[in-house]
Amino acid sequence: MSSLRSELYQRIITLLVQARKDAGLTQVELGNRLGLRQTFVSKFELGERRLDVAEFLEICRAIGTDPHDMIRAAETNES
Template sequence: MVVGGLTNIPIWDILKEKISRLSGQGQPMEKTIYSQQYQRLCDLLIEARKKAGLTQVEVAERLGKPQSFVAKYEGGERRLDVVEFIAVAKALELDAKVLIDRLMRD
């Protein structure tokens, strides 16, 4: 394959190099699931669930998911996407914006 005058270089290697440069200092960005901020989000969700007097099973039922789904995002094993985060906030009867504001303050 020829890309930009280079031959025999897989396109994936070129893309990985460009992504590394975009992330700063040529190092790949840390996965957000392992960041302190993501751990703080997990802690906020656990705190909110307990404050609401809900078990993981009850939250899972509200979401139509198995209890393991809640256990995995609370334990930091699974990352929530934005749509899932909003659904979890609703299941906890919270405004997602309030949770984000708390996360940004801390």
């Protein structure tokens, strides 16, 4: 099973995108907070690039969301 395409991974990405939007951040602004380009944000949001755990934690911090809550929310929707 590819973690890039797993249902749980997709739910996590969907939640990250929603958290970014809820925080009122554009991809450019999030990229700036991370010290990276907007394309980094775009690629993981579109599923073209897989996030590792450290990146996930950094993104959550940059957005201002709790990574534990994010994982719990993704697992709650698991079939």
